[in-house]
Amino acid sequence: xxxxxxxxxxxPAGVGKGTIVRKMMENDTKFVFSVSATSxxxxxxxxxxxxxxYKTREQFEEMIKNDELLEWVEYCGNYYGTPRDLxxxxxxxxxxxxxxxxxxxxxxxKRLFPDCVLCFIIPPDFDELEKxxxxxxxxxxESIISRLSRAKEEFxxxxxxxxxxxxxxxxxxxxxxxxxxxxxxxxxxxNQSLINKFKNI
Amino acid sequence: xxxxxxxxxxxPAGVGKGTIVRKMMENDTKFVFSVSATSxxxxxxxxxxxxxxYKTREQFEEMIKNDELLEWVEYCGNYYGTPRDLxxxxxxxxxxxxxxxxxxxxxxxKRLFPDCVLCFIIPPDFDELEKxxxxxxxxxxESIISRLSRAKEEFxxxxxxxxxxxxxxxxxxxxxxxxxxxxxxxxxxxNQSLINKFKNI
Numbered sequence: 001x002x003x004x005x006x007x008x009x010x011x012p013a014g015v016g017k018g019t020i021v022r023k024m025m026e027n028d029t030k031f032v033f034s035v036s037a038t039s040x041x042x043x044x045x046x047x048x049x050x051x052x053x054y055k056t057r058e059q060f061e062e063m064i065k066n067d068e069l070l071e072w073v074e075y076c077g078n079y080y081g082t083p084r085d086l087x088x089x090x091x092x093x094x095x096x097x098x099x100x101x102x103x104x105x106x107x108x109x110k111r112l113f114p115d116c117v118l119c120f121i122i123p124p125d126f127d128e129l130e131k132x133x134x135x136x137x138x139x140x141x142e143s144i145i146s147r148l149s150r151a152k153e154e155f156x157x158x159x160x161x162x163x164x165x166x167x168x169x170x171x172x173x174x175x176x177x178x179x180x181x182x183x184x185x186x187x188x189x190x191n192q193s194l195i196n197k198f199k200n201i
Numbered sequence: 202x203x204x205x206x207x208x209x210x211x212x213p214a215g216v217g218k219g220t221i222v223r224k225m226m227e228n229d230t231k232f233v234f235s236v237s238a239t240s241x242x243x244x245x246x247x248x249x250x251x252x253x254x255y256k257t258r259e260q261f262e263e264m265i266k267n268d269e270l271l272e273w274v275e276y277c278g279n280y281y282g283t284p285r286d287l288x289x290x291x292x293x294x295x296x297x298x299x300x301x302x303x304x305x306x307x308x309x310x311k312r313l314f315p316d317c318v319l320c321f322i323i324p325p326d327f328d329e330l331e332k333x334x335x336x337x338x339x340x341x342x343e344s345i346i347s348r349l350s351r352a353k354e355e356f357x358x359x360x361x362x363x364x365x366x367x368x369x370x371x372x373x374x375x376x377x378x379x380x381x382x383x384x385x386x387x388x389x390x391x392n393q394s395l396i397n398k399f400k401n402i
Contacts, residue, residue: 184384198359
């Protein structure tokens with residue numbers, strides 16, 4: 001009764017995606033993080049296979065050519081994509097695969113995997129988002145302005161998502177995701193074999 | 202962000218519907234139980250306005266005529282129906298109205314209120330259901346056989362429900378319902394005004 005699930009998590013830079021996803025992983029061994037491939041240069045605190053699989057542009061383009069990516073986008077001059085293999089394997093095992101990707105990628109995944117669950121994390125309000133972006137101190141003023149403007153663009157696609165998760169606190173938001181996963185795993189359309197068992201009594 | 206909700210709960214006799222619904226109500230003041238009207242005679246431990254509104258067949262037929270019922274059915278020789286008023290009022294207030302009704306009624310409500318959430322409680326397995334029915338000691342052998350046969354009929358409609366909730370323990374099942382409610386309240390299609398706020402930043 002706990003079918004595998006593809007949980008897609010989006011949200012503007014600074015909304016707390018990374019922290020919430022980490023908390024979810026701590027909470028349940030059934031959660032598996034799908035590490036993306038990227039041609040972007042690693043940040044100081046990032047490491048290969050944990051945050052991303054770091055590729056050259058040439059390597060990334062090779063992966064595209066070989067159809068090894070579930071989805072990919074070019075964003076701010078860098079490639080980002082989801083290696084197909086791991087995702088399919090873990091879902092089949094009954095695990096919950098968490099994909100943290102931006103809007104275009106999420107909508108592409110939904111087209112390929114209509115059964116995936118699209119979640120968008122929103123801040124309690126827009127001012128709070130700006131405050132958090134400035135607070136983390138990793139971005140230049142120019143980058144902050146660009147990210148806030150990007151956030152406004154992303155909000156235009158909220159309707160395309162299945163769930164809106166407000167991040168008013170990391171604990172609340174994490175708990176909300178756990179509820180979404182638990183509820184989705186009880187959906188009749190994900191439990192056809194159990195239904196058949198009861199229909200054939 | 203906590204929109205009102207109509208939660209429809211079905212399940213075979215003996216599966217624990219009543220107990221789970223009571224537990225949910227204890228858990229959250231936002232839950233409101235929709236008391237049905239019936240032409241059935243009260244059982245020893247039942248009371249007016251708590252378990253049902255008890256009506257004569259004539260009074261019930263008058264309510265049907267005046268369109269005061271959201272849905273109604275005739276089942277085992279008695280009428281059962283949902284007074285429309287309370288349900289609409291509570292949903293508008295942002296409360297979660299719980300409707301405990303059988304399959305035909307549930308499907309009727311879904312046609313009238315496509316936004317309602319249909320949940321079906323199943324036992325861990327069929328033998329367990331028979332055990333529980335015999336255990337509660339309120340039914341004759343004939344009634345037990347009729348209820349088990351009715352259960353098999355009801356299982357044919359499992360596909361029409363949104364969620365399957367296994368009652369392996371009252372605590373687990375109650376917690377599963379809380380997750381369903383919490384998840385449903387985060388659905389984008391229930392939060393259009395919040396979405397519009399973010400789209401118009």
